[in-house]
Amino acid sequence: MIRNIVQATLIAVGLTATEASAEAPFIVVQSTTSTQNSGLLDYILPGFEAETGIDVRVVAVGTGQAIRNAINGDGDVLLVHSKPAEEKFVADGWGVQRFDVMYNDFVLVGPKSDPAQVKGGTDIVAALTAVAEAEAPFASRGDDSGTHKAEMRLWDATAAEPTAASGTWYRETGSGMGATLNVANGMGAYVLTDRATWQSFGNKDNLEVLVEGDPRLFNQYGVILVNAEKHPHVRAAAGQRFIDWLIGPHGQEAIASYKLDGQQLFFPNAD
Template identity: 50%
Template sequence: MKRRLLLTFAAALLVAQGASAQQVIRLSTTTSTENSGLLAYLLPAFEARTNSKVHVISVGTGKALELSKNGDVDVTLVHARPAEDKFVAEGWGVDRRDVMYNDFIVVGPAADPSGIKGGKDVLAAFRKLAAGPAKFISRGDNSGTDIMEKAYWKQVGTQPPGAQYVSAGLGMGEVLNMAGEIGGYTLTDRATYGVYQAKTGLALMVEGDPRMFNPYGIIATNPAKHPGVNYKGARQLIEWMTSPEGQAKIAQFRPAGQQLFFPSAKTDLSALEPGK
């Protein structure tokens, strides 16, 4: 009996030691990677391989970069290339790598009161939206999507007037829900729209403009600025996300059979071929 108790205690101790050895990696990221279900699909494989637990903070790109700048996270996954380059140039982030891409699209009510459906020119569509009768719902949260949207308005030199322009200050999923409820238009990443399309009833209006290209990058928080960050864990996540295994997992993420993200890391592309 005593020997059995000792064995039970030893086994419990080993389990406890194994649990305590699990590293925590703090990741700030955009709402699109979270709302789409991509991270829930990807991270378990990485966590099992590295005995890690990734704590995800899902916010807009601006806030995600700010969390890294403040040393509140170890690594960030975002989609606003000019802001990312500035972040790295200022020394807040290191080891930036391309991960994947998709595209932005304009969506709106099926009745299309502004008459933009089927267009391939996002600026022409935005001019019509500025003059049209329906409301436009903006993220208004300094996210990558919000930054891109405001760049379009700047290029066309106008935007919807007064109450026709709604700055929501919300994540992409919530903005899509709002647009669906009030019959408005919005700019969205294709991945989040794919998840919310059925529940919002919004229709795809404009796609295919090269100006709507949407690349994602992953960046480690600079340990020289914040010595307390888990730089080792950040590097492990970066290396895995951009490895043939990680890139293949991204390509295989196809809810309802539709590919929402396309791998873009410089890796052995043969690993992404079907059946591998």
């Protein structure tokens, strides 16, 4: 019934469904949970949409899943935060070119009781080593997200083998950052999180930032146009227009101006 009403309305104004959709261009952006859950995309996208008339439809998942979705052709633009995986995506021909967009950092959050005694440290590898030696609870996303990839790189720099302890002190949630923070809060566990999600997370209760400031906690975000040679249906022109806006002055200014509780969450650094 509703579809018939819509079709009748289009006919009344002399438009076909195809013409109507052509007047409402859109792109699909495969992105990470941190850009969505932090509120950043809700803040900056209306500016782009008002300026260009292009609607942006966001799929917010972990970086690994976002990349797989883009490989499958389920998106026009990729906006994620795992540079090695992004560079491989381009090298394998799935993306056209990668651009830096912005950065923030990861932090090690944990229980206020701090059984591993890492509070105030700036050496993330030493802190993770202490967590493993104490066999203190640690909650991992375990979902191949950008944060999970960063966590595993940091564990690789230690002598610990946390996945061998899976199900004991090391718990893999297979969930997003917010859900994993909730698990950590409930079980008094340590957890690696991006600062933007932590800042916007409402259920802090027993958790606090314990380790920060290590250069190895740097968290870079990149943007890539999905290659239309692989997927001809990709909206390449509209997707490139979004990328140009994002790494241009308007997008970069919008990113810099987004704050939560007076704290800037992302720092633009497009070249």
